[in-house]
Amino acid sequence: MAQMYLEMIELLFIVGGFGALVIGVMLFFKPQQIAKLSKTGNKWYSSRKSTKPLDIIRDTDSFYFNNNQLIGTIMLAISILALFLVYSRIPTTDQYISAPGNSSLDMGVGVLLESLRWILLAIILMGLPLWGLLTFDPEKLKRVNTYLNRWISTRLLLLPLEKMNDSFDIFVIQNHRIFGAFFVLGACFILFNFIG
Numbered sequence: 289m290a291q292m293y294l295e296m297i298e299l300l301f302i303v304g305g306f307g308a309l310v311i312g313v314m315l316f317f318k319p320q321q322i323a324k325l326s327k328t329g330n331k332w333y334s335s336r337k338s339t340k341p342l343d344i345i346r347d348t349d350s351f352y353f354n355n356n357q358l359i360g361t362i363m364l365a366i367s368i369l370a371l372f373l374v375y376s377r378i379p380t381t382d383q384y385i386s387a388p389g390n391s392s393l394d395m396g397v398g399v400l401l402e403s404l405r406w407i408l409l410a411i412i413l414m415g416l417p418l419w420g421l422l423t424f425d426p427e428k429l430k431r432v433n434t435y436l437n438r439w440i441s442t443r444l445l446l447l448p449l450e451k452m453n454d455s456f457d458i459f460v461i462q463n464h465r466i467f468g469a470f471f472v473l474g475a476c477f478i479l480f481n482f483i484g
Contacts, residue, residue: 384397
């Protein structure tokens with residue numbers, strides 16, 4: 289399995305090397321073509337229209353508080369079951385490597401599984417008090433709920449991303465021979481190491 293991933297990464301470097309070689313040669317001899325490609329590739333497609341419905345706040349709290357014992361009990365049971373299953377079924381790195389058929393080359397998969405295990409355990413453990421409060425003391429949860437229901441829009445954070453900034457592209461086109469040489473040399477280095 290690890291060998292397959294290594295071969296995929298090697299293929300990615302080879303394809304990237306050929307792509308860099310083509311771009312480098314084009315930068316060196318035909319920078320106007322790269323400028324056209326850059327202009328086409330720099331079109332910004334804003335996600336504002338598709339994410340606008342997310343800015344509308346929908347009240348689901350009344351449903352949860354009206355059925356607090358039923359929902360809280362179900363979610364507590366699901367959380368405890370999930371906690372047991374995650375803890376007992378997802379192996380640690382050592383358990384994964386020591387399993388029959390797995391080798392030390394599969395250590396990356398073991399690390400990913402153990403990372404997933406700890407992330408899921410943390411999420412489930414953070415949810416347990418919430419479901420406990422919903423089941424046994426919904427009034428306390430209602431007081432905290434006003435702080436949890438604050439909407440923090442990411443619109444202002446994303447505004448700089450929606451402005452075009454092509455100063456680096458202009459710099460590359462102005463110094464096309466230098467960047468073309470860097471691309472060609474880098475591509476040759478990569479291709480020499482992976483093909484040769």
